[in-house]
Amino acid sequence: MVFNSFNFIVFIIPVLLLYWIIFKRSSVLQNVFLLLASIFFYAFADWRFLILLIASILLNFYLGLKIHNAEKESKQKMFLNIGLVFNIGLLLYFKYFNFFYEGFFKALNLFGLDSNHNTLKILLPLGISFFTFQTLGYLIDVYNEEVKPNQNLLQFSVFIAFFPKILSGPIERAANLLPQIEKKRLFSYNIFTDGLRQILWGLFAKMVIAEKCAEIANPIFDNFENQSGSLLLLGAFFYAIQLYADFSGYSNMAIGVSKLFGLQLMRNFSTPFFSTNISDYWRKWHISLTTWMMDYVFTPLSFTLRGYQKKGLVISIIATFILVGFWHGANWTFVFYGLLHGIYFIPLVYSGKMNKSEIVAKGKWMPSFKELFKMLALFVLIMLTDVFFRANTVTEAFNYIASIFSYSLFKFPNELLSSSYIIGIVLIAFFTIVEWKHRERLHDFEISNYNIIFRWSSYIFIFLLILFFGKSSETFIYFQF
Amino acid sequence: MEAVIIKEKIKEVLVSILEHENFDMRDELTAADVDGWDSLSHMMILTKIEEKFNIKFKLRDLNKLKNMGTLVTVIQSKI
Amino acid sequence: MKLVFKIILSSFICLAIITFILIKFGGQVDSFYNKFTTPKVSSMIIGDSRALTGIRPTVINEKLSGQGFELPMLNYSFTIAQAPIGPLYRKSILKKLKPDTKNGLFILSISPLMLLSDRSHDNYKNEFIEADLSPHNMDFVDMNPNYEYLIKNYNSFHFKAIFRENLISQKNGWLQDNNLPKTKEDYEKRRDWWINSYSNFDKRYAFSEYRLASLDTLIKTLKKYGEVHLARLPVDPIFLPLEEKMCPGFDKLVDSLSNMNDIKYYNYKNTSDTYKTLDGAHLSKLYSGKFTESLCDSILKN
Numbered sequence: 001m002v003f004n005s006f007n008f009i010v011f012i013i014p015v016l017l018l019y020w021i022i023f024k025r026s027s028v029l030q031n032v033f034l035l036l037a038s039i040f041f042y043a044f045a046d047w048r049f050l051i052l053l054i055a056s057i058l059l060n061f062y063l064g065l066k067i068h069n070a071e072k073e074s075k076q077k078m079f080l081n082i083g084l085v086f087n088i089g090l091l092l093y094f095k096y097f098n099f100f101y102e103g104f105f106k107a108l109n110l111f112g113l114d115s116n117h118n119t120l121k122i123l124l125p126l127g128i129s130f131f132t133f134q135t136l137g138y139l140i141d142v143y144n145e146e147v148k149p150n151q152n153l154l155q156f157s158v159f160i161a162f163f164p165k166i167l168s169g170p171i172e173r174a175a176n177l178l179p180q181i182e183k184k185r186l187f188s189y190n191i192f193t194d195g196l197r198q199i200l201w202g203l204f205a206k207m208v209i210a211e212k213c214a215e216i217a218n219p220i221f222d223n224f225e226n227q228s229g230s231l232l233l234l235g236a237f238f239y240a241i242q243l244y245a246d247f248s249g250y251s252n253m254a255i256g257v258s259k260l261f262g263l264q265l266m267r268n269f270s271t272p273f274f275s276t277n278i279s280d281y282w283r284k285w286h287i288s289l290t291t292w293m294m295d296y297v298f299t300p301l302s303f304t305l306r307g308y309q310k311k312g313l314v315i316s317i318i319a320t321f322i323l324v325g326f327w328h329g330a331n332w333t334f335v336f337y338g339l340l341h342g343i344y345f346i347p348l349v350y351s352g353k354m355n356k357s358e359i360v361a362k363g364k365w366m367p368s369f370k371e372l373f374k375m376l377a378l379f380v381l382i383m384l385t386d387v388f389f390r391a392n393t394v395t396e397a398f399n400y401i402a403s404i405f406s407y408s409l410f411k412f413p414n415e416l417l418s419s420s421y422i423i424g425i426v427l428i429a430f431f432t433i434v435e436w437k438h439r440e441r442l443h444d445f446e447i448s449n450y451n452i453i454f455r456w457s458s459y460i461f462i463f464l465l466i467l468f469f470g471k472s473s474e475t476f477i478y479f480q481f
Numbered sequence: 482m483e484a485v486i487i488k489e490k491i492k493e494v495l496v497s498i499l500e501h502e503n504f505d506m507r508d509e510l511t512a513a514d515v516d517g518w519d520s521l522s523h524m525m526i527l528t529k530i531e532e533k534f535n536i537k538f539k540l541r542d543l544n545k546l547k548n549m550g551t552l553v554t555v556i557q558s559k560i
Numbered sequence: 561m562k563l564v565f566k567i568i569l570s571s572f573i574c575l576a577i578i579t580f581i582l583i584k585f586g587g588q589v590d591s592f593y594n595k596f597t598t599p600k601v602s603s604m605i606i607g608d609s610r611a612l613t614g615i616r617p618t619v620i621n622e623k624l625s626g627q628g629f630e631l632p633m634l635n636y637s638f639t640i641a642q643a644p645i646g647p648l649y650r651k652s653i654l655k656k657l658k659p660d661t662k663n664g665l666f667i668l669s670i671s672p673l674m675l676l677s678d679r680s681h682d683n684y685k686n687e688f689i690e691a692d693l694s695p696h697n698m699d700f701v702d703m704n705p706n707y708e709y710l711i712k713n714y715n716s717f718h719f720k721a722i723f724r725e726n727l728i729s730q731k732n733g734w735l736q737d738n739n740l741p742k743t744k745e746d747y748e749k750r751r752d753w754w755i756n757s758y759s760n761f762d763k764r765y766a767f768s769e770y771r772l773a774s775l776d777t778l779i780k781t782l783k784k785y786g787e788v789h790l791a792r793l794p795v796d797p798i799f800l801p802l803e804e805k806m807c808p809g810f811d812k813l814v815d816s817l818s819n820m821n822d823i824k825y826y827n828y829k830n831t832s833d834t835y836k837t838l839d840g841a842h843l844s845k846l847y848s849g850k851f852t853e854s855l856c857d858s859i860l861k862n
Contacts, residue, residue, distance in 0.1 A: 006711055144544040189563050294520060300540055302520075306528045313521055349521060456570075463574055467581075468720045 001044055003199070003253040004207055011041070016260055020187055027184040031158045034261065041163035042126070049125035052090075053161060059086060060135040061156045064142045064149035076143060083139040087132045094128055099330035127167045129327060131160055133292055138174045140296055147174045155181045164257040168250055170268040170288035177263070185262030194448065195259025197459075198252045201434075201445030204462050205249030207470040209431050212424045213242035221390055224400050229409030232400060234416070239390050240383035241428055244273065247286065252443065271439040273382075274360045276374040278344045281382065289327065293320050313349050318342035328389070333397060337388040344381065359440050427469060482560055487534075487553050494529040498522055508550030534560055582705040585722040587729040590709075592694055592716070594729045595636060595656075597704035602630035602661035603786070605733070606653060606778075607669030608644070610793045611637035614843035615667060617732040619852040624859065629665040629786070630658075635733030637669065642693045644674045645775045646683070652695040653778075656702070657785060664786030667855070668779070669793055670814065672807035673761070675775070677768035684770060736845055740838050751796055751840030758802050767807045772817075779821045789859055790818055790825040794832040794851070796840035826858045 001007040015037045023033040043050050066079040092100075138159075141147045150156040158181050165172060220227055220235030227235070251268035258265045272284035282290050298320040305312030318339065325338020360375065361367040367375065384401055391397035415421055435444050447455055488506050496502055499517045504510060512518040518526070531537060536559040546552050587594045591612075605615045617633035625631060636656055643649045657664070681687035690696060697712045710717070721727070728736045741747035782788045792814075795803075804810065811827060818825040828835070828851070835851040838844040843851055 006714065144541055146544055192563060193566075298520065299543065302524045303527070303538075303540055303543060306524045309525065309528070313524065459570065460573060460577075464577070467577070470719075 001041070003250070003257065004203055007044075011044075012257070012260075019261060024185075024187070027182065028154065030185055031154050031181060034158050034162060035154065038158070038161040038163040038166065042161065042166055045167065046126045048123070049128075052125055052128075053131065056087070056090065056131065056135060057157050057160050058153075059083075060139060060160070061150070061153055063139055064156075065151070067139065067142050068149040080139055080143045084136065087136045087139075091128060091132045094122055094124055096330045097122055130169045130171055131166060133171045133289075133327075134160060134173075137171070137292055137296060141174050147178070150174070150178055152182075162258070162263070164254045164261075165265055168254070170251060170254065170266050171292050172265060172288070173292075176266055180263050188262065190448070191259050191262060191264075194446065195256040197445050197447065198256030198259065198443050200256075200459060200462055201443075202249040202252030202254075202256060204466055205245040205252065205431065205444075207249075207466055209245035209427060210242050210249060212427055212469060213238040213245065216421060216424050217242055217390075221400075224396075224403065227403070228411045228413060229404045229406045230411055231413045231415060232404045233409065234413060234421075236383050236387050236400075236404070238424065240379070240386045241431075243386055243389065244269070245431065248444070252445075255443070267443065269444075271435050271444065273379055274375060274436065274439050275378060276360060276371055277348060278341070278378065278381075279348055281378060282341070289324065293324050293327075297323055310349055314346055317345045317349070321345075332394050333388045333391055336394050336397070337385060340385050340388065362440065423469065427465075482557065484553050484557070487556055488549070490533055491530060491549075491552065491556075494526060494533060498525055498529060506549060508548065508553075510549040511547065530556070536560060578710070579705050581719065581722060582710065586705070587731070588721045588725065588727070589719050590713070590717045591727055591729045591735055592638060592642075592713075593706065593709055594731055595634070595733050596695070596698060596701050596706045596709050598634065598702060598731060598733075600656055600658045600702050601632065601634040601636075602658045602663075603632070603665040604634045604636040604653070604656065605667045605669065606649075607637040607667075607793075608640040608671065608674055609637070609735075610671060610795070610842055611635065611667075611669035612639070612733075612735045612842075613737055613838075613845070614793050614848050614851060615669065615855065616734050616848050616852045618734075619849055620665075620667075620856055623853060623856040624665065627860070628663055630661055630663050631665070632732065633665065635735075637733070638695065640673050642690055642695065644676065644690060645670070645771045645778060646688055646690070647774055647777075648688055648690060648696045650774065650778050650781060652698070652701070654781070655698075656695075661785040664782070665859075666782045666786060666788045667859075668775075668782075668788060668790050670775070670790055671792060671795075672767075672803040672810045675767055675771040675807055675810075676761070676765035677771060678764060679766050683768055734848075737838060737842070738845070740844055740846070747839070750838070751798065754839060754841050755798065755802070758799065758806075762802075762806060765806075772813060776817055776821070779817070779823065783821065783823075787859075788821070788823045789862075790814060790823060791855060792825070792827045792829050793843065794828045794830075794835045794837065796832055796837060797830070799840060800829060824858070824862050826855065828854075 001011065015033075019030065019033055019037075023029040039050065042053060060083060063079050063083040067076050067083075070076045070079060138147075142149045150159065155178065159172070159174065159178050160166075162172075162177075162181075217235050217238040220231060221239065224232055224235070248269035255265045255268070266288055268286060268288050270284040270287065272281050275281040275284060298316055301319060302313055302316035305316055308315070319342075321338040321342035322335055323338065325334040325336070325341070328334045328337075360371055384404075387400050388394070388397045391400060438444050438446055447458065450458075492502075492506055495504070495515070495518075499515065499522065501516065504515045512523060527538060527543075534556055536556065538555070538559075542555050545555060581589060582593070586597060605611050605617065605620075607615070612635065615635060615637075617635050620633045621631050634656070636653065637643065643652075677683050678687075678689045681689060694709065694713045694716070695701065698708060700706060700708050726737070726739045728738070730736060741750060779788050779790075792811075807813075811829075814825050835847045835854075836844050837847075
């Protein structure tokens with residue numbers, strides 16, 4: 001069940017009431033209840049893989065203890081390797097098997113060994129990319145003595161299966177979430193209302209902005225061969241916003257829901273488009289994935305390749321980003337997406353300008369012209385690269401981008417004057433202004449410091465926006481079979 | 482080797498790579514406090530330190546390097 | 561405590577806004593919502609979207625007053641996706657019908673499409689494509705404001721329509737479509753859209769004996785409450801061969817069914833020159849009044 005569904009409301013209200021009224025007495029009760037709710041939540045989405053999830057929890061829990069208790073380093077390494085093989089194996093089998101299988105037969109064809117084969121029908125267990133990354137991170141952390149292994153199976157199960165984040169993240173770290181699960185959660189008015197605000201903003205981003213952008217971008221992408229360059233550029237623009245609003249909105253809802261239970265998940269997006277260079281952008285985009293990749297892929301890789309100086313760094317960055325791309329799905333388009341982003345880092349590595357993340361125009365109302373120019377240039381670059389994320393094949397993406405840069409790029413798109421586009425642009429402008437205003441805050445809609453009248457009018461205003469613009473389907477049921 | 486001498490040598494490495502001296506070599510100093518000391522320059526700094534002291538870090542050592550104090554301790558344990 | 565109060569207050573505000581919109585603009589934000597907000601009735605129009613736009617209760621109330629029917633009339637038609645002939649639609653009709661009705665008037669608008677069923681469904685095993693849609697997912701069909709409808713059919717709501725007036729579903733159930741074709745090309749474009757849909761329809765759906773039998777049951781059931789009349793509404797002639805192909809011998813089937821039950825079948829399928837449609841398949845609001853009058857005349861004659 002998705003957060004913006006009626007089912008979820010029916011699920012969450014009794015769960016919250018029971019959690020804070022009946023099960024509040026101890027952390028054990030809280031955890032037992034959260035685990036039951038999480039199992040129900042996962043089973044409701046897809047009960048067939050519940051066993052897989054439970055098996056993964058049990059094995060990783062056991063391996064964590066084994067790694068820690070082994071005396072010899074070689075033993076520790078062995079248990080770690082078992083864990084890596086198991087977790088990565090799960091992911092490879094369920095998510096990437098057909099990709100490699102087909103690739104293998106294509107390679108055979110290249111050598112003239114034609115053969116018939118059928119791809120297997122493998123169902124993807126929900127959330128597998130997220131929970132396997134979390135368990136992998138946990139085992140590596142235990143091995144590196146970053147965290148102590150958890151001794152309590154109940155707490156560990158909640159850490160992996162906690163329902164707000166099981167399906168699509170954020171990918172949590174043991175150091176952040178486990179200590180919160182070990183303690184008893186006390187009800188806090190401020191955290192609870194902050195969670196509600198974050199959910200409201202997430203709903204708005206997903207149901208209004210992302211839906212509206214999808215409604216505009218989909219027909220352009222579906223029929224891109226016949227569109228003018230200028231319209232294709234607009235399509236890429238709306239898709240880039242859609243991708244951001246959809247995923248950041250989802251993350252805000254997940255983090256917000258989690259706050260209702262007194263658990264603080266890590267931030268996943270922090271206004272990434274307000275960045276002046278690509279490394280800044282990746283520090284703010286899907287943070288839980290990029291920091292994961294940083295710690296467990298890039299750092300070891302660049303450490304191993306440190307003898308090659310800057311060349312080693314470039315190779316590590318590109319390899320890391322290819323993996324970032326590939327993580328999103330078994331398709332060459334994602335590999336290309338990652339590869340391109342890796343390439344964008346090369347100038348930064350050579351100029352040594354990988355500065356620490358600074359908030360753009362900190363403390364000011366407006367960015368300077370130079371900052372604005374840099375942000376826009378970066379945005380256009382990202383927006384064009386996102387075409388790879390959306391397209392069905394790499395060739396399609398190249399064709400799309402090639403068609404943008406044609407003479408028809410200078411043809412004014414009449415669609416821009418239609419009411420649908422105007423509404424879309426006005427809504428995006430509102431969305432951007434609110435996010436810009438809160439770029440220095442803990443989340444995009446952290447407005448606790450405003451006065452009560454302003455706060456309440458904002459809530460009602462956003463509620464009305466969701467009500468009026470939340471449904472994008474213009475095609476009316478009357479025309480439906 | 483004494484901590485003071487080690488720190489002196491580390492400082493030389495930092496200055497040569499980061500091209501500035503706007504930091505204070507106290508034990509609590511972390512990478513985040515120093516301009517330009519990010520995940521990329523980190524590896525170059527480590528390589529330079531390995532050359533200077535003629536030691537080799539292990540991947541596991543990497544995670545123990547939390548601040549200047551632990552860096553010095555790790556180096557001391559290697560020479 | 562403060563929190564509980566605030567949450568209740570904010571839920572109340574949201575609910576108040578929604579209630580206001582439902583009461584004031586219910587017919588604009590959803591084309592079927594109003595049907596579930598009116599009291600139960602004794603006479604109704606039953607059918608798909610052709611009857612939804614084509615048959616106007618006000619005209620019937622006027623023309624047939626004093627004829628002994630228990631009026632007013634309600635247009636309880638839906639779309640072909642929601643309400644093909646079948647046991648589910650029959651149950652919903654009975655929910656909306658006053659149980660003590662003696663002299664009701666029931667106008668059944670039928671078309672070959674209403675007897676089709678998804679090829680993958682077995683009607684005899686209670687598999688129906690319409691099962692999850694309104695009106696079949698509704699327990700309360702006469703509640704105002706109707707929150708059950710809001711919760712179960714939220715996806716069909718389009719709230720921004722309060723600023724527009726393209727489609728207005730009136731309290732008596734008739735759907736007023738103000739979006740008329742401006743040119744002949746416009747009309748043909750809409751008609752071609754339907755032709756294209758018909759061919760897709762043909763791939764997925766096939767004539768269902770079960771639905772035909774269910775039509776018979778529906779007629780027999782309604783006869784206990786009053787008079788039943790069958791009608792086939794005008795469509796662009798271009799559709800007639802397509803419909804014949806989907807359901808061969810449809811008119812004959814209906815003729816024999818009406819003879820068996822001793823009721824009348826008025827076939828208007830060839831009259832689209834007199835009663836014009838806005839897209840080939842649905843009567844334009846400019847002609848629906850005239851058409852309903854003619855229908856009333858036919859009923860009076862018999």
